[in-house]
Ligand SMILES: [Zn+2]
């Protein structure tokens with residue numbers, strides 16, 4: 583079975599190596615497809631997204647690599663776009679201006695209902711998560727997690743993208759402290775979200791970044807949801823969310839085994855025209 587990865591970063595955003603270094607490592611590990619998905623620009627100062635004026639440069643370099651390595655590996659141009667209502671531009675505008683092959687829709691910054699600020703649920707530091715929960719949601723974890731999934735559902739209903747990025751990353755810094763993912767209210771939020779994903783024919787990526795960064799022990803989405811996705815016939819793909827070339831292969835075997843154990847016989851991949859099924863072998 584050919585290895586594929588559609589979720590990779592680079593020096594254009596918060597990745598740690600140039601684009602071509604990812605291509606070389608992907609070739610060494612016999613990947614047949616490599617998709618680049620830098621963080622799309624956001625209209626405020628930050629240290630993680632592509633700068634607005636670098637966006638066309640990024641796109642041109644990916645297309646140049648696509649041509650250069652055409653005989654060896656399929657390369658695609660994507661973006662991981664943040665959905666922040668009232669802040670980020672529409673995904674369709676991004677797609678059109680860049681001529682993207684695909685978009686991963688992700689929520690890293692949660693809008694507070696009173697619009698007091700943004701809760702950063704990602705990143706390396708638990709303290710950022712804890713402080714945001716306190717400052718923006720008065721430590722009301724159900725309100726905070728509810729706002730996270732409400733924002734994801736709004737993104738899903740808006741459509742305009744193909745792949746859901748690290749669906750339940752909200753769990754990463756929780757570390758079993760504020761809520762249990764077995765709680766009925768949490769189950770309801772996830773189930774509602776999955777139903778909307780199904781309705782919009784989206785693909786859920788299985789993303790092991792939390793595991794290989796040592797920030798949590800689970801995949802995104804958590805392993806227990808994979809049989810539910812299978813039951814609902816929601817397609818999955820395996821993306822490592824690589825910020826360094828070495829990340830391309832990290833937890834690959836573990837993730838594939840979890841997907842297979844959930845009963846999936848196929849992964850979804852992009853072939854240059856459509857998203858299609860590839861048999862797991
Ligand atoms: Zn992300």
Ligand SMILES: [Zn+2]
Pocket residue numbers: 589591662823
């Ligand atoms: Zn990412």
